[in-house]
Amino acid sequence: MGQPRVALLIESSREYGRALLAGITRFMRERSPGWISFFRDRGIHEDFPDWIQDWDGEGIIARIETPTMREVLLRQTIPVIDVRCRYPLDLPQIDTDDREVARLAVEHLVERGFRHFAFAGVKGANWSDTRERNFRQLLEERGFSCLTVPSEEPPPLVVRESYGNRVHEELVAWVRTLPHSTGILAANDLRGQQLINACRDAGLRVPREVAILGVDNDPLICDLTEPPLSSVACDAEAIGFQAAELLDRLMRGAKAPRQLRLVSPRGVVVRRSTDIFAIEDLGVARAIRLIHDHACEGxxxxxxxxxxxxxxxxxTERFRRVVGHSLKDEIVRVRLERVQRLLIETDASLQTIARQTGFSSGEYMGTAFKRRYCETPGECRQRTREEGT
Known part of the structure; x- marks a missing residue:
């Protein structure tokens, strides 16, 4: 195989698409496959490019957004990887694990003391529906319920995400009906921004009266809101890397997998929109704040x-009643979450990580880590590195 020509049908107007492209670029730099890439800057909802129908290349990585795009790419005789997963296709597909997105959101909001919850979705979008279904299910397993925005599916010619801007007054009316101290998961960051604007016009303070968590961790959107938006960070770069790696194998003659591959999100990036503890007991609230701010200091x-x-x-009695576990358990939990992030994001040794997170030794840290996550710190680091590559 000479220099394979690869078409990248991925939008660059959003952080998610740019991260996918960054992952593909990283694969090309690290593995030197000799690709000649064909990429044209495009928005998320732009029409399918006509040139791809007669394109003479060896592989395609695409976010298949429309029925037309789906039909054209299904007719291709060259390998195609779908990194959108809007439709069930007889093609290799890689996507974000939306159940993990929902789990991280539930844990984040529950740990901050919220007992009222809501979901604001993008009507008719499959990824939004999946996140809502899992968010609701995981809350119900904990004994909570979940409110949703009452809405109709937008007309076909209206971009679904921006439709929230067209029904701003309905959003304002809806947030006014929410119980005090409600934690809301927005289907994505744009929806979170729309909610923050609605809360401002409704006279509700974020996060004191309503806390809002987005998804995608798009820094442009998250930092433009006031207050800045907390968000679940998906690992689109890992998806892009894995898609490129898989396409390279397929172009070399490997058999195409038919099972959907899911990639876990990186975690919650906390900004001011959820930076509060919604607990009426001031003593317990202060204890939680102290633990979150100083747990890793020993x-x-x-x-x-x-x-x-x-x-x-x-x-201790009130803390256990409100939070559901002891002061010590909360300290260990916060430390272990920091351990997990350091394992994923750094190359620091286990002893160094133990010192940085308040554990007396690497052995004690390892025992506590395995008890919580059912794998050793070393196994966690190896697994996440393999997922990312």
């Missing part, structure tokens, strides 16, 4: 009790 339960200034028995 504090223990006695330090927390002393700083809050209450009797140990009274605080």
């Amino acid at each position: 504090i223990n339960a006695s330090d927390v009790v002393r700083e809050v200034g209450e009797s140990r028995q009274a605080l």
